[in-house]
Amino acid sequence: MNTIWIIARRELNSFFDSLIAFIMIILFLGFSGFFTWISGSDIFLIGQASLRSFFGIAYWTLFFFIPAITMRLLAEEKKSGTIEMLLTKPVTDRQVILGKYLATLILIAVALLFTLPYFITIAKIGNIDAGGTICGYFALFLISAAYASIGLFASSITGNQIVAFLTALFIGIFFHFLFQMISFGMKGLFGQIINSLSMTVHFESLSRGVLDSKDLIYFGSVIFLGLFFTEVSLSKRNAYN
Amino acid sequence: MDIIIENLTKKYGAQKAVDNISLKVATGEILGFLGPNGAGKTTTMKIITNFIAADEGEVFIGGRSLREDANELKKHIGYLPENNPLYEEMPVMDYLEFCAMIHGIEKNRVNTRIAEMIKITGLNKEKHKKIAELSKGFKQRVGLAQAMIHDPEILILDEPTSGLDPNQIAEIRKLIRELGKEKTVILSTHILPEVEATCDRIFIINKGKLVADGTAETLRKQAMGTDILRVRIAAGDPNQVFKSLRALDTVSMVDFADRQFNRFNVHCKSEEVKRQIFRLCVDNKWVLTELTPFETKLEDIFRELTMN
Numbered sequence: 001m002n003t004i005w006i007i008a009r010r011e012l013n014s015f016f017d018s019l020i021a022f023i024m025i026i027l028f029l030g031f032s033g034f035f036t037w038i039s040g041s042d043i044f045l046i047g048q049a050s051l052r053s054f055f056g057i058a059y060w061t062l063f064f065f066i067p068a069i070t071m072r073l074l075a076e077e078k079k080s081g082t083i084e085m086l087l088t089k090p091v092t093d094r095q096v097i098l099g100k101y102l103a104t105l106i107l108i109a110v111a112l113l114f115t116l117p118y119f120i121t122i123a124k125i126g127n128i129d130a131g132g133t134i135c136g137y138f139a140l141f142l143i144s145a146a147y148a149s150i151g152l153f154a155s156s157i158t159g160n161q162i163v164a165f166l167t168a169l170f171i172g173i174f175f176h177f178l179f180q181m182i183s184f185g186m187k188g189l190f191g192q193i194i195n196s197l198s199m200t201v202h203f204e205s206l207s208r209g210v211l212d213s214k215d216l217i218y219f220g221s222v223i224f225l226g227l228f229f230t231e232v233s234l235s236k237r238n239a240y241n
Numbered sequence: 242m243d244i245i246i247e248n249l250t251k252k253y254g255a256q257k258a259v260d261n262i263s264l265k266v267a268t269g270e271i272l273g274f275l276g277p278n279g280a281g282k283t284t285t286m287k288i289i290t291n292f293i294a295a296d297e298g299e300v301f302i303g304g305r306s307l308r309e310d311a312n313e314l315k316k317h318i319g320y321l322p323e324n325n326p327l328y329e330e331m332p333v334m335d336y337l338e339f340c341a342m343i344h345g346i347e348k349n350r351v352n353t354r355i356a357e358m359i360k361i362t363g364l365n366k367e368k369h370k371k372i373a374e375l376s377k378g379f380k381q382r383v384g385l386a387q388a389m390i391h392d393p394e395i396l397i398l399d400e401p402t403s404g405l406d407p408n409q410i411a412e413i414r415k416l417i418r419e420l421g422k423e424k425t426v427i428l429s430t431h432i433l434p435e436v437e438a439t440c441d442r443i444f445i446i447n448k449g450k451l452v453a454d455g456t457a458e459t460l461r462k463q464a465m466g467t468d469i470l471r472v473r474i475a476a477g478d479p480n481q482v483f484k485s486l487r488a489l490d491t492v493s494m495v496d497f498a499d500r501q502f503n504r505f506n507v508h509c510k511s512e513e514v515k516r517q518i519f520r521l522c523v524d525n526k527w528v529l530t531e532l533t534p535f536e537t538k539l540e541d542i543f544r545e546l547t548m549n
Binding site: 084 | 287290291292293294312313315316318320322323324326327328329330331335339340342343344345387
């Protein structure tokens with residue numbers, strides 16, 4: 001645990017030193033704030049004391065921003081060769097992956113925490129459904145964690161950050177809406193299976209305030225598989241055959 | 242801790258980067274790993290440090306298999322990878338602290354170790370700068386500092402003096418010699434005077450295969466077979482001198498180095514040959530103007546062994 005934390009802390013420092021963290025947080029707050037409060041189907045248009053419109057926007061902004069955060073995690077180290085320096089220290093591949101993943105989750109959590117004033121503002125305006133809102137934040141965090149795990153995997157297969165970013169988006173698109181779109185035209189069990197792979201379906205049910213174990217298992221599985229394949233891809237170099 | 246490598250083979254596609262290499266390095270020995278570019282030096286070092294796995298063969302460090310105990314053994318290895326990769330955006334101090342922490346050095350000793358490393362590597366003025374701002378030589382020192390921060394028993398250094406100026410090179414060599422008294426050191430280089438200056442033993446590989454193993458001394462002997470003297474005898478008919486030299490019973494072979502100046506390369510069987518040549522000159526009233534042992538340079542041995 002200690003080693004993971006040392007790696008995570010270095011990674012966080014690097015996020016903030018390289019200004020990536022600040023740019024991401026500012027852009028995230030800018031985009032989601034603009035569409036939540038000022039334009040489109042904003043809160044005043046809907047006229048309800050709820051953060052539903054924010055969750056809908058954040059669902060999209062995070063989809064684009066998380067690959068931008070995760071793209072450098074392993075790809076940059078591969079390109080500069082520091083991965084060799086790091087992995088020949090007494091750390092396991094898994095500790096490195098979990099450390100970097102933890103740093104990403106913390107950065108996302110910080111970004112989400114900055115939207116707390118939204119919640120406070122609306123709570124003052126009207127009678128907000130606190131439980132549902134917490135569930136919404138939880139859902140946002142879970143989809144972020146899932147995309148971060150996919151992004152980390154994309155970063156592990158290449159030494160090029162742009163390739164890592166695009167790969168993460170490409171994989172993400174399937175979860176984000178392609179699975180759901182494909183399943184529209186299908187009937188029966190197969191259609192149901194494809195539909196249940198869609199992130200949107202699970203996100204919507206969770207952000208509506210319904211805490212279902214099915215959704216939790218779904219997010220857990222995506223996160224686990226992403227990290228698992230990251231480890232497979234990173235460990236390939238020194239697997240004995 | 243000693244290092245034993247047994248029948249190591251690593252393939253990249255169809256090409257064998259390392260081809261059946263076996264090698265033993267004793268504790269306190271400094272081994273110079275020599276070879277032309279692409280000979281497999283770096284690959285071998287990456288295998289010893291467990292960055293990549295060998296296709297065949299085993300590495301034992303301190304009697305334990307790297308394959309089974311990699312995470313435990315890595316604690317005892319300090320590694321300076323090729324091209325010295327560093328987290329460039331970090332200040333020197335932060336970087337060394339990170340390395341110390343990840344090596345599990347206790348909190349209260351971290352600062353002492355960093356201070357020691359900075360002193361040894363002469364980074365005092367640069368310690369608060371970002372690594373990206375340092376010159377190549379200072380980056381190299383940071384690389385050495387991170388490799389030594391946990392006081393490892395084994396040091397693997399891939400081209401430790403590349404990019405340094407002559408003064409720094411001398412310092413680093415001295416440092417390596419110093420460290421090598423109690424540690425096991427493997428360093429790779431293609432600078433030949435460097436191996437002679439720092440290493441107890443030389444290990445030359447070419448195209449992934451071992452071509453020579455021994456001290457600089459034994460390699461020289463091996464390459465030459467016999468000792469060679471360079472002899473110059475003035476005031477004498479070249480052909481007659483040539484014949485008389487060849488007639489000496491301690492001489493195995495003579496050839497002209499420079500006919501015009503009466504210079505010869507004399508391959509000799511024993512030390513006695515010098516006296517005999519001298520006497521020969523006195524008897525014939527020739528003037529002996531040069532009599533020097535001809536040292537084969539390590540460069541020549543290296544070229545001979547690695548060019549085919």
